[in-house]
Amino acid sequence: MPGEKILVIEDEHDIRELISYNLESEGYDIIKASSGNEGIEKVQKNVPDLILLDIMLPDIDGLEVCRKLKREDATKDIPIIMLTAKSEDSDIISGLELGAEDYITKPFSPRVLIARLRAVLRRNTDANEAESTVLTVHEIQIDAKKHEVLVEGENINLSATEFAILSHLATNPGWVFSRNQIIDAVRGQNYPVTERSVDVQILGIRKKLGSQGRYIETVRGVGYRIK
Ligand code: CA
8 A cells, every 4th residue: 555654674775775766666655774773763753564674784683673673562563574685594584483574585676575565564454454353332442452542532541451451341341340350351461460459450440531430330249340
């Protein structure tokens, strides 16, 4: 799709310009970086739809960049195509193991690059559509994939534990969950959850939901539900 943002992380000026020129003529928006750290910085400022990542970079190498991006929730779903020299077989394997979607060996023809890039973008769009799980309850929208909650259209900040609890309640509106069931649901969030702390978390969630907070009901002696 034209207008998709591609970040090109490549230290060799000529290759960077060649890639950028060819992709721009196909209608893509190009962001350029000439080192690993600059690349990571640019991803954080402006999340691209795909990253072309050279492995041999002057500061931190492409594998390290890949590892860092795949470790963070906010960036782990951005597809990465690695650019490698033919002799770097072990790098290709490491890159794929780290979660890169594909690789292209240098030298490559612009047409091959564009075909590969399109294939990866298409696969990614399909996967996103299949996984898109937005729960809507009253004026609360919970996007499990983006880890985002909108209240009356406004993005609100929940902690990981609050997000897990709210998501759990919202999977079955009307259903009453005991404190223990809620604890089970949020285990693994690195939060020492006790029955009492569930109450504290719920208070926090209600507050952050503002006027929508009233839909989280306390069912005396039993637990909580979303009306
Ligand atoms: Ca290089």
